[in-house]
Amino acid sequence: MKYVDEFRNPELVEKIASKISSLNPGSYINIMEVCGTHTQSFCRFGLDSVLPKNIRLISGPGCPVCVSPQEYIDTAIELAKNKDIIIVTFGDMLRVPGSSSSLEKEKTRFGNVRVVYSPLEALTIAKINPDKKIIFLGVGFETTAPTIALTILSAKKEKLKNIFFLSALKLITPAMQHLLLDKKLKIDAFLCPGHVSAIIGTKDYEFIPKKYGKACCVAGFEPTDILEGICLILEQIIIKKPYVANQYTRIVAKEGNPKAKRIINQVFEPADAGWRGLGTIPKSGLKLSREFADFDAARVFPAHKIKAKPEKLKNCRCADVLKGQLLPSECPLYALACTPDNPIGPCMVSSEGACSAYYKFRHLKIPRKAK
Secondary structure, three states, rough: OHHOOOOOOHHHHHHHHHHHHHHHHHOOOOEEEOOOOOOOOHHHOHHHOOOOOOOEEEEEEEEEHHHOOOOHHHHHHHHOOOOEEEEOOOOOOOOOOOOOHHHHHHHHHHEEEOOOOOHHHHHHHHHHHOOOOEEEEEEEOHHHHOHHHHHHHHHHHOOOOOOOEEEEEHHHHHHHHHHHHHOHHHHHHEEEHHHOOOOOOOOHHHHHHHHHEEEEEEEEOHHHHHHHHHHHHHHHHHHHOOOEOOOOOOOOOOOOOOOHOOOOOEEHEEEEEEEOOOEEEEEEEEEHHHHHHHHHHHHHHOOHHHHOOOOOOOOOOHHHHOOOOOOOOOOOOOOOEEEEEEEOOOHOOOOHHHHHHHHOOOOOOOOOOOO
C-alpha cells in the first residue's frame, strides 16, 4: 500500500491545508468537483474539515448512472419485459428507480437481466444464447466509451447478429459548458475529472478559462491530489489569470490517450443527449455511427414502440444536486425517505452518486429533522 499511503500522508495533508489557508481569498468560492469519484474521496477523507469555511466543494454531473435520464431507465425496463431479450448491464444500473419499476425488480420477475463487470462479457452471453437478443446498456463517459467501442468492433469482426447496444454514453465538456451558461448557478472553478481526462487530455478544457474566465484543474483522487488541485485553483483566482492546471500529471497528458480517442471516433459520433437535471445538451452524447447501425438498439428497437413515461420522482432533488444547486443533505428526502436501502433517486443508488457518498461517509455528522 505504500504507493497509496504517500498520497494520504497526514503531515503532507496538513502542509497543503496550511497553504490553502494562506491562499484563502476571503470571499466565498464554489468549486465544482465534476467527477463522482472526487465526491466520494472528499467525503470519505473528510477533506471539508481542513478547508476554510468559505471554500466549498459542490457536486456536479459526473456520475454516469445519475445523469441517465428517466426515459432511458424506463426504456431499459420495458425491453427487459420481453422474454426474447436479455439485458446486460453494470451493477449500478440495477436499482435506479424507473417510473414504476427497476431493472432489479424485472430481473427478479423475468430473470433476463445480467450484471457484468466488462462490456466484453456481453459477447460471451450472446454466443451462449443465440436464440436471444442481447442488449448491453452503454452507460458512462469517455472513460467507458473505448471498451464499449472495442466490444462493438469485436462483435462485428465475429459477425454476431444477436447483440445490440443502447447507448447513454456522455461527453463531459459539453455538460460543463452547459453549466457555465446557466446564470443561476454559482460556479467559480472546476476540479476536472481525472479518469475522463486520462482519455481526453487537458486541451478540451481550455474553453473554461478562455471563454468564461473560470479557473480549473485536473486532479487525482487521493487527499493530497484534491488539496493540491484546490491550491492550484486558488492561485489562479488570486492572480486573476485562469488556465487549465494539471495536478494529475502522473496519469493525464495534454493530448490524453490518442489510441482510445481514435477507437471512440471509429465507432461513435457525437449526438444530442438528455441529461437528468440538465435537459438535452447538443452534441453531448455518443451514438453508433452508420457503419455500426446494425448494433444500435435505438434503431433496431425504435423508441416509439416503448412506452417510456415522464420523470415522476416526487420531491426528489437529484436534478439540483447534479447541478451543484443543492447539497445532498439539503434534499427533503435525504436520509429520511431516501436511503441506500430505499433509494428514491439515482444519486443515492450509484457508488459514484453524491447522495450515496454523503450518506456513507457523512450523514451521521449532519443533524436532520423530518419535514
